[in-house]
Amino acid sequence: MEIETKGFRVDLSEARWYKSTRSGPNCDNCVEVAFVGGAIALRDSKNPTGPALIFTPDEWDAFVEGAKDGEFDL
Incomplete structure (x- = not known):
């Protein structure tokens, strides 16, 4: 499946998916x-x-940093 968004053309059929080791x-x-x-x-x-x-690298970095900082904790 190929999609175009945020200036990226991404073919998800070629993606290598990873799940957290946790x-x-x-x-x-x-x-x-x-x-x-x-x-x-x-x-x-x-x-x-x-x-x-789909995230841009900057969006992903902001999400990861927010998670590390507890920004999304309830």
């Missing part, structure tokens, strides 16, 4: 990430053929 084998609420075509894609691991969110 995700256990019995975990049912995981996401997977792929670095493809200069963009970062994120999808639900339970629905690999479903939609994916």
Whole structure:
């Protein structure tokens, strides 16, 4: 599946998806990430053929830093 967004043309059929090493084998609420075509894609691991969110490198960096800083903690 090829999509064009945010100035990227991304072919998700060529993506190599990674799940966090902290995700256990019995975990049912995981996401997977792929670095493809200069963009970062994120999808639900339970629905690999479903939609994916596409981030620019700057957006991804901001998200990761926010997560590290506890910005999204409830």
